[in-house]
Amino acid sequence: MLVSGVEGVTYGELGEIQLSNGELRRCKVLEVDGSNVLVQLFESSAGINLAESKVRFLGHSQMLGVSLDMLGRVFDGLGNPIDNGPDILPDKKLDVNGLPMNPAARQYPSEFIQTGISSIDGLNTLVRGQKLPIFSGSGLPHASLAAQIARQAKVLGSDSAFAVVFAAIGITFEEADFFISDFRRTGAIDRTVLFMNLANDPAIERISTPRVALTAAEYLAFEKDMHVLVILTDITNYAEALREVSAARKEVPGRRGYPGYLYTDLATIYERAGRRLDSKGSITMIPILTMPEDDKTHPIPDLTGYITEGQIILSRELYRKNIQPPIDVLPSLSRLKDKGIGVGKTREDHANTMNQLFASYARGKEAKELMTILGEAALSEVDLLYAQFADEFEKRYVNQGYDENRSIEQTLDLGWELLTILPRSELKRIDPKYIDKYLPEAKQES
Secondary structure, eight states: OOOOOOSSTTTTEEEEOOOSSSSSSEEEEEEETTTEEEEESSSOTOOOOOOGGGEEEEESSSSSEOOOOGGGOOEEEEEEEEESSSOOSSHHHHEOOOOOOHHHHHHHHEEEEEOEEEEEETOOOOTTTOOOOEEEEETTTTHHHHHHHHHHOOTTTTOEEEEEEEEEEEOOOOHHHHHHHHHHHTTTGGGEEEEEEEETSHHHHHHHHHHHHHHHHHHHTTTTEEEEEEEOOOOHHHHHHHHHHHHTTTTBGGGGGBTTTTHHHHHHTTTTTTTTTSSSOEEEEEEEOOOOOGOOOOTHHHHHHHHSSSEEEEHHHHTTTSOOOOOOOTTOTTTTTSSOOTTTTSSSHHHHHHHHHHHHHHHHHHHHHHHHHHOOOGSSSHHHHHHHHHHHIIIIIIOSSSSOOOOOOHHHHHHHHHHSOGGGGTTTTOOHHHHHSSSSSGGOOO
């Protein structure tokens, strides 16, 4: 809506439209042009009589009242309770846009977070304070994976409280119901703050949802010294809303119609994760996005990959083989994995076995491709063993379902068990002392 005859209003400021019957509807300033202001409504514009309505601007951008009472509660995308519970009595009110973290005040991520999922813990390790996105595709089970991580994640060997802030952006009612009921069923709700923005909510609320969630996370992490895991799903819906608002403002579109500032805008969200030198708390972030047409070069996954420290990629091929979760470990990457593993964090053999499993699985996949083209007879005995290893690796290591919570020891032991398929002479990436110590005894002689 266009409001004229306005003075002293700033970009991003909140306003209230008062209808003739006394009803209030909220809006946010998108553009200021002299005395004319373009505002985006948070609710519907139906029933507004332009001649008899008044607009009042509030003099501040969106604020969120925060308190420890938020844990265990469900809110809408603007931070209003939607679980039939009482309103939150806030300790303080914070601007949802947050404050940028000074790079010199950042502490380097170095502590292992156990998700209970072998293909993440063993091969693409999540580290406290890291930003590790999940790249999914339409119809792939990223919702089940997100719920599993939220339920199982924990920092080993730490006495600090662990909390999850879960923000669902532009999801269907069915998905929202799945998350809420799953968290309540497993008791994970007690340490979780949920923000639910549904697909039929306004675009402007969708843009606010991740910022509201991160404001709650910053309060828990940096004022209450908690380890906070923030899960944002689905960033693609967020970017679509940004494109919608950008088109309303008649901005020059960038690649595929998204605004030219998409990179900067995503960075203002992702860069709020991390650890501070003056705080025991931390924010670790897992943004989830569905790649349109499974295209990794699409602007949203492409720019996300530049800002974050790696990516976990879900594979449609593995999903068709009924491997759950269908994590494709070869193109997946955690750039900080080396910082969170080893003695005192996971186990001394972790780095060696991780490299060996990666290399063996890659060679096994190549052997299977050759087998498809040339037939089984064309493969050497060792190549046949690698092909067998690749099949077993997918069936037993990657495939674990959404209810199995594996400790890091179980994951590492399973890796050693799978390596017994190969001759000892092929374990070239592992220090012999670890082979003697950890390889199951039946295989020691070969």
